[in-house]
Amino acid sequence: MSVFNLKKMVCKKGVFAGFALAFVVINICFASSVLLANYTNITVSVERSASNIINFTIEAQSENISQVQFRILGSQNFDPDLFEVNSNGTTATGAYFSNISVSSGGGGGNHVEIITFTNTSGAGIIKNETTQNFWFSIFGRSMPMGDMNVTINITGVSGDLNDTNEVVFAMTFRFSGYVKNETGGYQNQTNVSLYKFEQVPNGPPIETFAGSTLTNGNGAFTLSGLPVAGNPNYVLKMIYYNGSGIATKVGSILPPFPGQMYYPQAFSGAFEFMRPPSLNGTTFYIGPAATINITATNGSNRQLFGYMVMEQGTGFPLSSNQMGNNSEVQVIVPTNRIYTIMLGRFNNQFANGAECNGNFMNDTTCGTPPKSNSTLNPTIAGQKIDVQLDMRINRVQMYGCIGVAGNSSVITNVTSILPRMMPWTGFVPPMRADTQDIDLTSDLQLNYSDARCPGKIARYNISLLNSNYLVEVYGRNSSEELVAEWVGAFQNASFEGQDASTNNNVNITLGQLAGNFVESSGTGDTNRSKFVVRIQNSTGGAITQDTPNVNLYVKNSIFGELNFIIEGFTNGTFTIALPLNSTVKAKVFSNNAPPTEKKVNLSTKELNITLTTMAGGDAGFKKTNASGGVERINVTNSDFDIAMRFIRNSAECNILNPPSDCILTSMDVDGFNPFSALVAGKINMEMRMKKTNVSITFFNFDMLSAKQPPMESVMNNEASGGSGSAPVWEFGSFVPADVYDYAVVSIPYNDTAINDSATINISVNNLYDSDWNMVWNKSRGDTSLNVTSDVDDYIGNSNNRSYNSSGYRNLLGGGVECSNSNFSVSTTATSTYCSVNTSANMIYMRVPHFSGVAPLVSGSAPVAASSSSSSSSSSGGGGVSAYNIYSYDEKDFSLYSDINKALGKDDKIKVKINNESHSVTIYSLTNTSVVIKVASTIQTANFSIGDSNKFDVNDDDYYDLRVALNSISNSKADITVSYLHESISTTTLTAEVVNTPASTVTSGLPSTDETSTDSSMFWYIIISLIIIMIVVIYFLTRKFFSKGLNSRVNVLG
Known part of the structure; x- marks a missing residue:
């Protein structure tokens, strides 16, 4: 489409719609004492990091125009808007073009592009009372902060200038x-x-x-x-x-x-x-979804409402408009989760005058406290659930005596009573939910001297709705608020379904509060003593953008267990009133940092929680150090190269080595962006150290609530202690307990340290809390009875998620024998709590939710291990023998070229064939020969220099690997490993068969018995003679058939 046609359409219609831009006509007249001109621009915006055509139509209105100049303003030198070479054009004849870039003030200074069309002859470039088009392309800046401005300067043939005009282009x-x-x-x-x-x-x-x-x-x-x-x-x-x-x-x-x-x-x-x-x-x-359709009534008529839809597992709001005025709402949610719907009409959105009492309180025009339904559990994709809540309410009475305990001074004032309506047991929403009509100046609601409460501070009597509450009561002594001793109480009160005017006698005892005095933050709050929590980045700065979701798990002998949802942040800080004698854990879910869980020490009065901010090589991973603590891992260091895999959570994928079609995506940590893979549901999440395959896999990991992978984890390439056949490893994870069901830690071992033909046992040596303090120690005699909630969030839980449950209890005692045949991890069978893969030399231990765990591997040393002379730090674990593992198992071996490596004794090459792990290991080595062990199906072969052998590693009657010994030098065997898929039963005769080496492939380990050696030599000679006879027959037969028969001879081998 030509420029003229565009102008014609613009002038006729006023607006032109293109593919991605809306073109708006802008007409501005240039005016000076002499020169008059007009321009039309059809572009209203420009795109960042893209080529943008800028098109102007200029009209001369008082004389011929000799020069039109455009200045592109608004960008900076480090990120400029740039003219694209050879993108300029005009309908004017005889126009000369020039372009210059002007920069000033260094990288942060202003950048200007000057684009000029000129012809100083008498005719100029635009004759009077005519129009010409001018266009050029600008490649937009990458950071679109601010607009792009274009100034237009026009000069007439007389030398007169117009007034400079500016056009603003939105980015x-x-x-x-x-x-x-x-x-x-x-x-x-x-x-x-x-x-x-x-x-x-x-x-x-x-x-x-x-x-x-x-x-x-x-x-x-x-x-x-x-x-x-x-x-x-x-x-x-x-x-x-x-x-x-x-x-x-x-x-x-x-x-x-x-x-x-x-x-x-x-x-x-x-x-x-x-x-x-x-x-x-x-x-x-995206994952399976259902629709929840929400309405409200007053028993007969539909009502307006505000709402919140919450996922119960984490208290995470999926959709919310609490101050809304809706008659019907549809919310689309992931399936297989339990949801709570809260509806309400809040007082500042609706009237709450004298008329809003009795039955009329339930009318649409009056405020109503929240009502909830906490039983919604969609399970089918496409399912629609209709939810209609009756907003009618009844009032009940709550009264009793207020006492005090644990105070150090005389408490004389009850300062506030704050009811919080709880939509389900143990959940404390972030806002107050009551009719806000409690008046402590009324003797009818609070009386400091009452014969019914001897020895107590006061008697209270308040009216609440027939729902469930957490009632908070606060008081202090007679001192000024800032220096006063503050006390408080948190009382569960369940009035769900009670008839109007039901009386409930509940006595309350005030106790010590954590923290220091904090003034009220506004409506719904009150002065009191509070604990301070700061969420900060790794440099100590406040998290002020992308505020994370924070839940506080609080356990107390009075009210049991409560989960507080935190919303009120100021510069990354929030405050909360809590009983001093409580156990508290903070669970933090950030959109651009790993989820984390932190134990709260209330005696410190405040807590700083540092989130990983992915800077300076810090991705959240840690390792244990020599002093017994933990330190950060720089994942840009090749020794700590870590890979992550996102794996489908399903029956066929919940195994130790899932097939490739279970893998959703994978990446290295140093190439990870927190938003590179946003998974909506539950998956299995693997974190693996590529050098040794040490790993932690979290099963049923909830990406909806966690938001980011569990990179706040502790791993290391080496065992932290113990002996060769009994190494102690240490693992840690600071992921909140609700995010995953259980984890599997993977531990490598060395054949020269542990005999995997004998029984291998695994047990827990130590347990650590989130600050890496040892809180359980097997050596000092701790048993399952000594496990505390510091390391076990599910003590007493019957869902097999506690160290003290039947599935895991043996790990804290005599240990669990590792199975070499059962690789499932999704049942409660004893064999699913430890497995050993003898071909991959890996031990897998299943653990419940943990902050820090130290597995102890107990095995038997091989008989040959006592004569081994090698002793140095091991890259394969166990800490006794130096060897290397070269892993080529990121994809199937059939996709690799030949692998050529120089291997020392015990060095190993690992490959994956048909989703099964296999290995090629140098078992023994001399100056002229080697013994190579191939597994999974264990086979060994003696090689001399120049020999090659084929191996069937999975008993499918096809050769899968060819191993060739090229040379031996400096105690290293230079070998080549190649992929094969060649039938064993009908192998086509080729030059390779003629060149078959004089070597032996056997199952099991090579014998050292002298008689066996003589017998092997006998059979070696017999087999060699047979091979020679076959070759002779082959050449004779080939000569015969070459006279006229076009056939191929297959030799059975």
């Missing part, structure tokens, strides 16, 4: 990615939508539709033309609808993110995981 960006389903396949026709998210003071946030698209057949999508002005926040939503328009799959539930996180940012020279996180290019995983 936009495009956002791209991929969508896969729960099986790892790309998902087409998925609706991908972005919504601009704005917080509104004293009101609900607003989501404004910004754009949507469908994924193509390769699961790819691109959204373009997205505005970046003002650095808005955006919310991403992904839903797949089937042919009937029913939502059957949904993506990760993500919070609002700043606009710059949706496009790639230009930061070079750093490992991927150290760069600012970006959602652009991410692979998003």
Whole structure:
């Protein structure tokens, strides 16, 4: 389409819609004492990191124009808007073109592109009362902060200038990615939508539709033309609808993110995981979804409501508009989870005057405290659940005496009574939920002298709704608030389903509070003593953007167990009132840092929680050190090269070595971006040290709540102690308990240290808390009865997730014998708690949720091990024999070229064939020959220099490997390992068969008995004679058939 046609359409219609840009006509007249001109611009925005055509139509209105100059402003030298060479053009004849770039002030200074069209002859480039078009391309800056401005200067043939005019071009960006389903396949026709998210003071946030698209057949999508002005926040939503328009799959539930996180940012020279996180290019995983349809009534008529939909496992809100005014809401949620729906009409959104009493309180125009349904558990993709809550309420009475214990001064004032409605047992929402009509100045509600409460501070009598509450009561002595002794109580109160005016007598005892005095933060809060928690990055700075979800698990003898959901952050800090005699753990779920769990010491009055911020080589991983503590691992160091695998969670994949079609995605940690793979559901998550295959695999790991992989883990390439046949290893993970079901730790061993033909036993030597303090020690006589909640979140739980449950209890006692045949980890059978793979030389130990665990391997040393002269640090574990493992098992061996390595004694090459691990090991070595062991099906062969042998490693009657000994030098055997798929029973005769070496392939280890050696030599001679006879027959037969028969001779071998 020509420029003239564009102008004509613009002038006629006013607006022209193109592929991705909206073109708006802008007419501004240039005016001076002499020169008059007019321009039209059809471009309203430019895209970052992309080529943008800028097109102007200039009209001369008072004289011929000799020069038109455009200045491109608004960018900086380190990230400029650049003119694209040879992109300029004009409809004017005889125009000369020039372009210069002007920079000032260093990298942070301003960058200007000056583009000039000129002809100083009398005719100029635009004759009076005519128009000409001018165009050029600008490649937009990568960081679109601010607008791009273009100033236009026009000169007439008389030399007169127009007044400079400026055109503002808004910067936009495009956002791209991929969508896969729960099986790892790309998902087409998925609706991908972005919504601009704005917080509104004293009101609900607003989501404004910004754009949507469908994924193509390769699961790819691109959204373009997205505005970046003002650095808005955006919310991403992904839903797949089937042919009937029913939502059957949904993506990760993500919070609002700043606009710059949706496009790639230009930061070079750093490992991927150290760069600012970006959602652009991410692979998003969607999983089975159901729809919850929500309405409310007052028993007969529909009611308006605000709402919150919460996943119970973590208290994570999936959808929320608590201050809304809705008549019906549909929320699409992942299946196989339990959800709570909370509805309410809050007082600052609805009236709460005198008329809102009695039956009229339930009318749409009056505020109503939250009502909830906590039994929703969709299990089928595409399922629709209709939920209608009755918003009617009854009032009941709660009264009793208020006493005090553990105080150091006389408590004289009850300062506040705060009821918190609990939607389900043990869950404390972040907001107050009552009618806020408690008046402690009324003797009817609080009386300090009452004969019914002798020896107590006061008697209270309050009216609540027939629901479940956590009632908080606070008091202090007579001193000023800042220096006063503060006390408090937290009382469970269950009134669900009670009739109106039911009386409930509940006595309350105040006790010591953690922390220091903190003033009220506003409505719904009160002055009291509080504990302070700061969420900070690795440099000690406050986390002020992308505030994480924080849950506090609190255990106390009075109220049992409570989970507090934290929302009120100020500069990364929140405060909370807690009983001093409580056990508390903080669970932190961040969008761009690994999830973490931290024990809270309430006696310290405050706590700093440091999140991994992926800088300076720090990805969260740690290792134990010589002093018994832990230190950070720099994952950019090749010795600590760590790989991650995201594995499907299913019956066929919940095994120790899952097949390749179970792998959703994999990556190295130093190439990991926190948003590179956003999985919506539960998976198995493997973290593996590539040098030794030491690993931790978390089963049923919940990516919806965790948001990021469990990189806050402790691993090492070597055992931390013990002996060769009884090494002690140490593993750690600071992932919150609710995120996964159990884990499997993988421990390598050396054949020269442990005889895997004999029994191998594994047990727990030590347990550590989240600060790596030893809290359980087998050597000092600790038993399962000594396990505390510091290391075991599920003590007394019947779901086989505790060290004290039947499945794991043996690990704390005499240990568990490792099975060499059962590689399942999903049952409660004893054989699934330890397995040994003798071909891969790996031991697998299954453990429940843990902060730190030290497995003790107990095995028998091989008889030959006592004569071994090698003794140095081992890269394979056990700490007794120096050997190397060369792993080529990232993909099937058939996809590799030949492997050529110089191996010393006990060095090993590992490969994967048909998803099974196999190994080639130098068992013994002399100056002229070697013995090589091949496993899984253990076979050994004697090699002289120049020999080669074929091996069937999986008993399928096909050769799978060829091993050739090329040379021996400096106690190293130079071997080549090649992939084969060659039938054993009908091997075609080739030159290789004629050249078959004089070597022997046997099962088991080579004998050292002298008689056996003589017998082997006898059979060696016989077999050699037979081979010679076969070769002679072959050549005679070949000569005969060559006279006219076109046939091939197969020799059975």
